[in-house]
Structures are given as structure tokens and as C-alpha cells.
Amino acid sequence: MHLSQKLIRYLVLAGLGIIAISCTATSPNINIGGIPLDKNYPFQGQVLSYIEGDSLLTAEACYYWPRNTGDTTHYGTTKPIDYMGERISDVWDNNGTHCVGITWQLVMGVLQDWAVIQDSSGQILDMTPEDIREFADMWFVQGSDLSTLAVPVEMGSAYALSSYGLGYRVPMKEARPGDFVQFWRAKGSGHSCIFLHWINDGRGKIIGFKYWSSQPQTKGLGVDTEYFVVQDAYEADKVVDKNRFYVGRLMPIRSN
Numbered sequence: 001m002h003l004s005q006k007l008i009r010y011l012v013l014a015g016l017g018i019i020a021i022s023c024t025a026t027s028p029n030i031n032i033g034g035i036p037l038d039k040n041y042p043f044q045g046q047v048l049s050y051i052e053g054d055s056l057l058t059a060e061a062c063y064y065w066p067r068n069t070g071d072t073t074h075y076g077t078t079k080p081i082d083y084m085g086e087r088i089s090d091v092w093d094n095n096g097t098h099c100v101g102i103t104w105q106l107v108m109g110v111l112q113d114w115a116v117i118q119d120s121s122g123q124i125l126d127m128t129p130e131d132i133r134e135f136a137d138m139w140f141v142q143g144s145d146l147s148t149l150a151v152p153v154e155m156g157s158a159y160a161l162s163s164y165g166l167g168y169r170v171p172m173k174e175a176r177p178g179d180f181v182q183f184w185r186a187k188g189s190g191h192s193c194i195f196l197h198w199i200n201d202g203r204g205k206i207i208g209f210k211y212w213s214s215q216p217q218t219k220g221l222g223v224d225t226e227y228f229v230v231q232d233a234y235e236a237d238k239v240v241d242k243n244r245f246y247v248g249r250l251m252p253i254r255s256n
Contacts, residue, residue, distance in 0.1 A: 076101020
């Protein structure tokens with residue numbers, strides 16, 4: 001089984017670390033069609049379908065990385081996120097988003113779709129609105145000193161999923177398309193993304209990976225590639241640390 005070949009119209013965001021910048025209407029079409037689905041990962045199709053579809057898009061969006069880390073009402077999502085009658089995340093006036101915001105929005109969309117099928121109330125397992133906020137804090141590595149990060153906090157999405165029985169961590173080499181990844185670079189910067197596939201050298205050695213998220217390299221939502229080794233003009237301080245590459249797989253307990 002394969003996902004249909006569908007071109008996605010992404011909106012231009014941009015500028016990691018910049019408070020706000022201008023927007024444009026469209027960016028180049030990107031498609032991730034043709035990715036084979038793994039029968040042992042029941043939620044893989046839903047995750048990848050969210051990327052292929054338009055449910056994460058808005059009429060206009062800009063990249064926005066907040067300086068105010070104490071903001072508890074805007075999570076960097078393209079649309080408001082409500083849960084059990086409470087507003088969890090609002091949308092910034094500039095429709096800004098970022099990597100942890102968009103990947104958290106995606107996982108919430110898949111979980112809420114699943115929860116409605118399991119229970120008409122739409123409650124995800126037994127999680128309260130406050131649990132959802134704490135789940136987001138773990139996902140975002142919120143409030144942590146990046147200079148002293150360590151396992152399990154620095155695992156981000158994998159830590160959040162396993163802490164609430166919504167999934168589990170898998171070994172790096174077992175990553176599958178649609179898995180949630182939190183990784184850290186040699187310089188110390190991190191990124192939250194959806195894994196798509198590995199990049200190999202001519203001898204079959206893994207040297208990098210392709211993923212989907214929101215980042216300045218693609219001027220917002222899009223597919224990008226990063227490496228574990230220096231590649232031509234790829235700066236050494238951007239090389240990803242294999243020892244800090246954490247993979248989480250969505251698998252709510254009740255789905256078993």
C-alpha cells in the first residue's frame with residue numbers, strides 16, 4: 001500500500017529566531033507520495049496523510065519563534081487547538097508557527113481523530129486539559145536550560161509520547177516514515193520533525209535523513225534534509241549528533 005501521489009501547496013513561513021517577518025502567498029509544491037506503509041505501525045498512514053493534506057494550512061502564515069517563552073496560550077499552531085471544551089492553543093496574529101508547534105499540532109490532530117472513534121466524548125485516554133498542556137510542555141522541551149539538557153527531557157516528542165502512554169521510543173535504525181523525531185545538532189540547536197527516510201552514501205552507510213517540519217531552510221512547512229557528517233557546503237556546526245537523535249512512535253495503549 002502506498003500513499004497517493006499528491007502535491008501539497010505549502011505556505012511560506014521563515015526566519016528561525018526572528019520575531020516576525022513578511023509573508024507570501026505560496027511556496028513550491030512538494031510531494032511525499034509513494035512512501036510504503038508499515039502494517040506494524042497502524043498510525044503511519046494517518047500521520048503521513050496529515051502532511052499530504054491541507055488540514056495544517058491556513059490562508060496566510062509566517063514563521064515565528066517567540067522570545068517570550070512564558071506564553072501559555074500560543075503554541076505555534078496554524079489553527080486553534082481545543083480539547084474537552086477548553087482552548088489549548090490560539091493562533092498568533094501573524095499566524096506564526098515553528099517546528100515543535102506544527103509537529104504537536106499534527107499529533108494532536110491524529111489523536112483527536114482516533115479518540116472520537118474510541119469514545120464519543122473525544123477524550124484521549126483519560127487525559128485532562130491540564131495533562132494535554134503538560135504533554136505539550138514535554139514535546140516542546142519547555143522551560144529547560146538547553147546547556148544542561150539530558151535524557152529523558154531532551155527526547156522531546158519521544159519523551160512526551162511514552163510518558164502519557166501515547167507511544168514509545170524506538171531505536172534510531174528502526175525509524176519508519178511518519179515517526180516523530182527530536183534531534184540536536186553539534187552546535188546545540190534542536191529540531192522537531194516527522195521522519196521520512198534515510199540518506200545513504202554509495203556504500204549503504206547512513207549519512208543523513210529526510211524529514212518534514214517547519215524550518216527556515218524551506219521557508220516554512222516543507223521537506224528538508226540534514227546530515228550526520230559534513231557534506232560539501234554543509235557547515236560542521238550543523239551536523240546532527242547521532243547520539244542525540246530520538247525517535248518516537250505514536251501508539252496509544254488502547255489501540256492495541
